[in-house]
Amino acid sequence: MIPSTFSYVQAQSVREAIQLLQESNGEGKLLAGGHSLVPLLKFRLTTPGTLIDIGSVEELRGVGKEENRIVVGALTSYKQILRDPTVSEHLPVLAEAVRQIGDIQIRNRGTIGGNLAHADPAADIPGVALALEALLEIQGEDGAELVEADGFFLGPLVTALPETSILTSVSFLIPPDGAKSTYLKYAHPASGYAVVGVCAIAATDPDGLISYIRIGINGAGDIAYRARSVEDKLLGHSPTPDRIREAAAMAAEEGEMGSDHFASAEYRKHLCTVYTERALRSILL
Template identity: 50%
Template sequence: MYPAPFTYFRASSVSEAVNLLVENPDAKLLAGGHSLIPAMKLRLSTPSALIDIRRIPELSGIREEGDRIVIGATTIYDDIMRNELVQRTLPILPEALNVVGDLQVRNMGTIGGSLAHADPAADLPAVVLALNAELKAVGPNGERTIPADQFFVDLFTTALEPTEVLTAISFPKPAPRTGMSYQKFANPASGYAVVGVAAVVTLGADGKVSAARVAVTGAGPYAVRRQAVENALIGQEPTADVIKQAASQASEGMTFNSDIFASEEYRAHLTRVLTERAVSRAVERARSA
C-alpha cells in the first residue's frame, strides 16, 4: 500500500528540525525510515509531514567526551558496530547490533530512531538501560538530558515531547573489570526480539560483584531493568549457583506480552533463561577483562 500523502522537509540543523516540528504538529522526524516508512505504508501512521534529519551533520558520529562516549542520534548501526572505540569500550553494542535485522537494516537504521520508536521488541532499549546511558534531547525550550531509566514509558512511548529531537546518546565508560553481554531469542521470521536480555557486571578486586545492571526487552510493553536480579548479585561472588538464583527472580513482577509468537508463560521462561546466560557471559568477560 502507498502511504497517505505528506509534505517532505529536509532540515539542515537541529534548530530547523525543532522549528518545523513546532510549525507542523502532525509531522514526524524521518531517520533511517525502517520503522516509520513500513508503518506509513500500512497506514498505521499518517503524518502530515516528514522532517528528514539524516543530513544534519551534528547528529551523526561517535566521539569521546572525557569519561563518556557519545553517539549521535542518526549514526547508523553499521557505523557503530565497526567503530574501534565502541568495540573496545562498549562491546555489548556491536554484539546486540549484529543480531538486529539484516545487512540492509543495519545500514539504514539509526540508534536514535530505534530508541525514539521504542518498539517493545527492539534490541537497543535493553542495551542502553544496562549501560546506564543518558539521552540528549533538544526542543523549543533548549536541551535536556533524560536518563535511560526514565526514557521508556510505555508501548511505543518515550519521555520525548512531540516537539523534541533526540540528538545523542551518552554512555559512561565502564569501570575496570566490567563485562557485558546481550542474549536474544529472535523471532525466526522477523528477527526482532521475542525476549532479549542485556547484562553489565563489574567485579571488585575481591572477585565479588560490585555493580550490575540487567535489562529486558521484548518480554513486555517496554524495556525494563531487573533490579531484583541486580540486588541478588551485588556483593556476592558470582558462582553459577548465585547467578542461577539471581536469574530466577528476573520475571517477578513483570507484565508480559502474549501474541501468536509466544505466550506470557513462555516469555517469562525466556526472561529467566536469557538472564542467566547474559549474566554468566558478562561475568566471564569481566574476569578476563
C-alpha cells in the same frame, strides 16, 4: 499498502527541524533511516501531515568520548557504530547488540536515535541503553535537556520525547575496568526481533565478589526494564552457579510480560529466566 498523502521537506539543521515540527501543528514526523517509520506509513498506522527528513543533518552523526561516557549522535547508523574503534574499546556490548539487528541493509541505514525514539518493545537497543545507564539529549524550542533511559520509555511506541523536540544524542556510561558484558536474545524466527533480549554487564573485585552488575531486558513486555532484583541478589556476593540460578529466576519481576500468538506471558517469563542465567554464566563463570 500505499501511505496517505503527506508533505515532504528536508531539514538542514537541528534548529530548522525543530521549527518545522512546531509549524506542523502536531502533524509532523521525523524521517531518519526510515526502517521503522516507512512500514507504519505503508500500513497507515501513522498518517503524518508533514514528513521532515533529517538525514542531511551532519551534526547528529558521530561518536566521541566525554569523561566516563561515550556520546553517540542520534543519526549515527548501526554500521558506523560497528566500525567505530571507541565503541569497540569501551562499549563492546553495544556493538554486540547492534550486530544482531536486522540484516546488512538495515544496519547500513538504521540509526541508533531512531531505534530509541521509535520505542519498539522488541527492539534490541533499549535493554542495552538501560544496562549502560544511557542519557538521552533532547533539544526543543527551550533548549536541551538530558533524560535518563530509565524514564524515557513509556509504552509501546511511546516515549517522553515531546512532539516538537528532537533526540540529538545518546551517551552511554562506560563500565568499570575489568567488566565483562554480553547481549543475548531469543529472536523471532520470522522478523528477527527480540522475543526476549538480555543485556548483562558485571565486574568482580579482587576477592571475587560481584562489585558491579547491570541487567537490561527488552522484548518481554511493553517496555524495556532494568532487572534490579537480579542485580540486588548478586551484588556483593560470589558468583556461584546456585546464586546465579536463584537470581535469574527473579528476572521477570520488574517487567509486565507481554503475550501474543507466538509467545505467551508465561513463556516470556521463562525465557527471561533462561537467557538471564545464560548471560550471567557467560560473563561471571
